Amino acid sequence: MAHSDGPRRVFITGMGVVGPHGLGADRTFEAVLEGRSAVTLSETGSDEVAAEVLVARSPFEAAEHFARSERMFMARAAAMAVVAAEEALDQAGLDPQDPEAEELRDAGTWMGCGLGGAEALEDGFQRYYQRRTRRAPPSTVPLIMANGPAAHLSMRWGLQGPSLSYSMACASSAASLGEAFRALRAGSVHRALAGGAEAMLTGGILAAWEALGVVARTHPDGPEVSCRPFDAARTGMVLGEGAAVFVLETEEAMADRGAEPLAQLLGYGTASDAHGLTEPHARGQVEAMREALADAGVAPDEVGYVNAHATGTHTGDRVETASLRQVFGEAVGAIPVSATKAVHGHLVGAAGALELLLTVQALRHRRIPPTAHLTEPDEEALDLDLVPDPGRDAPGLGIALSNSFAFGGSNAALVVGRV
Amino acid sequence: MESSVNAYALIVEKLTQDFGVDAEAIHPGATLSELGIDSLSAVEFIFELEDELGVELDPEEAEFETLQEAADLLEQRVEEKGG
Structure with a gap:
C-alpha cells in the first residue's frame, strides 16, 4: 500500500445502526426526519417494584439474529453492535458473512460503551442478593465487561489491529470514533470498525437513573413528546438503547479496494470540564468544539449544521447553549442546531455514534433533521436556530459538527464533511 | 446403575439445542473439545446441567473426558442427593 507522508485523510465508507427506530441507517434517518418518536412509557421491574418509566427501547431481538450458542456470551449491547457492524460492512462493500476477509485482518476496533452487559449485571445481583446463591x-463476567462489543466485532471478523473500548458515559462513542480517526490519520492503522453500543434499560438501572432526577416526566400530550430538548417545557432526558458502527478507512485503503466514501471525518476535539460529575461546564465543551474545528481546519462560520448533545435536561441544554454562543459568537443564530434525542432518546455509550450517523445522513441527503416537539424555545436559546419540525432542506450543507458531553465532564466533538 | 434421570439424554439435548453442536457428531465417547466446545463454553455447559438437575459437581471431582463420563458423574450426584 503506497502512502504519502503526513497525515492521512480519513473517510466513512459504511455505517449501520440498531436503535430505538429499529435496524438500518436509512430507516432511522427517515424516522428522525419525520420527528417520529420512539419514546414510550414502559413497565419495568418486578411485581414488588414495578414502575412505568419513559424509555426509547429498541425493537431488536437478539434471538432473531443469533443462535443460543452465540447469545450465551453476547450481551444485548454486543449483539446490537454486531448487527450494526454487519450493515456498515455491507454498505462499505465488505462481506459481513466472510469471517476471514483479508481487508479486515490488520483493521482495528474502537468502541464506546458506558456500562456493558447491564442485564447480566442485574441478573448476577438478583442471584446473589435475592435468591441468596453464590x-x-x-x-456473567464476559457478558458484563464493557469491552464486550469491541471484542465481539474483533473476533467475528478477525480484526487483529487494536481493539479498544472507551467508557466516558455519554461521550464514549464520540471519543471512540475520534480516537480511531486519530489512529488512522497517523497511519498506524488503515481501516477500522468504530462506534458505540449501549443497552441498560433494566429495572434496577432505570431506577438509579430516576434517582438522579434527570429523567423526563410524561408530557400531558403523551409519552412520545416527553423528551423536549431546548423547549421551555422540558423536564429531562429519556434513556434509549442501541448501537451504531462505522467503517473508517484512510484514503489509500479506500482506493486500494475501489471503495466509495459516504463522508469525510475532518476533525476531533476532546476536553474535560474538570468541574462536576453530573453538572456540565461550558469551558470543557467550548474547548472540545474549538479543538475539533481547528483540527479540521474549519472556521466556525463554515459549519452548516450542529447536532447538539442536548439531552433535554434543564441545566444541560442551557450550558450547551452558552457553549455554542461562545464558539460561534454573534453568528450563532445563523447555524442550524438540532437535538435529535427528542425522538431517539439518549443512547449514552452509543449516543455519539448514532448522532454522527444522523449527521452524516444530513450531509448526504442535504436535509437537516428537526428538534422535534419544540413548541416554545427556552428563553436563553431564543437566538439559536433550533430547526423546529419538520426540519429543512439544506442544499449547500457541506460541513457539520456533532457534540457529545458526558457525566464526569468528558466532552468530545466531531467534524464531518460531505464528499 | 439405574438412575431417576437420563443425564446423557439431557447432555445431547443441551449440546444440540443450546450449543449448536451437530447431533450426528455426538456419541458417548466424544469429548467437549472434539465437539468444538471451548473452555469457557464448557464451564457454562456444566453450570447449566447442574442447574437443571439441581446438583453441583465439586470442581476437584468433576473431571471427565467423555460425555458418558460426564453423564455418569451427574447421575451419581443426583442419586446421592436422593433424586
Missing part, C-alpha cells in the same frame, strides 16, 4: 453463570 452460583453465578460462568458467562
Whole structure:
C-alpha cells in the first residue's frame, strides 16, 4: 500500500445502526426526519417494584439474529453492535458473512460503551442478593465487561489491529470514533470498525437513573413528546438503547479496494470540564468544539449544521447553549442546531455514534433533521436556530459538527464533511 | 446403575439445542473439545446441567473426558442427593 507522508485523510465508507427506530441507517434517518418518536412509557421491574418509566427501547431481538450458542456470551449491547457492524460492512462493500476477509485482518476496533452487559449485571445481583446463591453463570463476567462489543466485532471478523473500548458515559462513542480517526490519520492503522453500543434499560438501572432526577416526566400530550430538548417545557432526558458502527478507512485503503466514501471525518476535539460529575461546564465543551474545528481546519462560520448533545435536561441544554454562543459568537443564530434525542432518546455509550450517523445522513441527503416537539424555545436559546419540525432542506450543507458531553465532564466533538 | 434421570439424554439435548453442536457428531465417547466446545463454553455447559438437575459437581471431582463420563458423574450426584 503506497502512502504519502503526513497525515492521512480519513473517510466513512459504511455505517449501520440498531436503535430505538429499529435496524438500518436509512430507516432511522427517515424516522428522525419525520420527528417520529420512539419514546414510550414502559413497565419495568418486578411485581414488588414495578414502575412505568419513559424509555426509547429498541425493537431488536437478539434471538432473531443469533443462535443460543452465540447469545450465551453476547450481551444485548454486543449483539446490537454486531448487527450494526454487519450493515456498515455491507454498505462499505465488505462481506459481513466472510469471517476471514483479508481487508479486515490488520483493521482495528474502537468502541464506546458506558456500562456493558447491564442485564447480566442485574441478573448476577438478583442471584446473589435475592435468591441468596453464590452460583453465578460462568458467562456473567464476559457478558458484563464493557469491552464486550469491541471484542465481539474483533473476533467475528478477525480484526487483529487494536481493539479498544472507551467508557466516558455519554461521550464514549464520540471519543471512540475520534480516537480511531486519530489512529488512522497517523497511519498506524488503515481501516477500522468504530462506534458505540449501549443497552441498560433494566429495572434496577432505570431506577438509579430516576434517582438522579434527570429523567423526563410524561408530557400531558403523551409519552412520545416527553423528551423536549431546548423547549421551555422540558423536564429531562429519556434513556434509549442501541448501537451504531462505522467503517473508517484512510484514503489509500479506500482506493486500494475501489471503495466509495459516504463522508469525510475532518476533525476531533476532546476536553474535560474538570468541574462536576453530573453538572456540565461550558469551558470543557467550548474547548472540545474549538479543538475539533481547528483540527479540521474549519472556521466556525463554515459549519452548516450542529447536532447538539442536548439531552433535554434543564441545566444541560442551557450550558450547551452558552457553549455554542461562545464558539460561534454573534453568528450563532445563523447555524442550524438540532437535538435529535427528542425522538431517539439518549443512547449514552452509543449516543455519539448514532448522532454522527444522523449527521452524516444530513450531509448526504442535504436535509437537516428537526428538534422535534419544540413548541416554545427556552428563553436563553431564543437566538439559536433550533430547526423546529419538520426540519429543512439544506442544499449547500457541506460541513457539520456533532457534540457529545458526558457525566464526569468528558466532552468530545466531531467534524464531518460531505464528499 | 439405574438412575431417576437420563443425564446423557439431557447432555445431547443441551449440546444440540443450546450449543449448536451437530447431533450426528455426538456419541458417548466424544469429548467437549472434539465437539468444538471451548473452555469457557464448557464451564457454562456444566453450570447449566447442574442447574437443571439441581446438583453441583465439586470442581476437584468433576473431571471427565467423555460425555458418558460426564453423564455418569451427574447421575451419581443426583442419586446421592436422593433424586
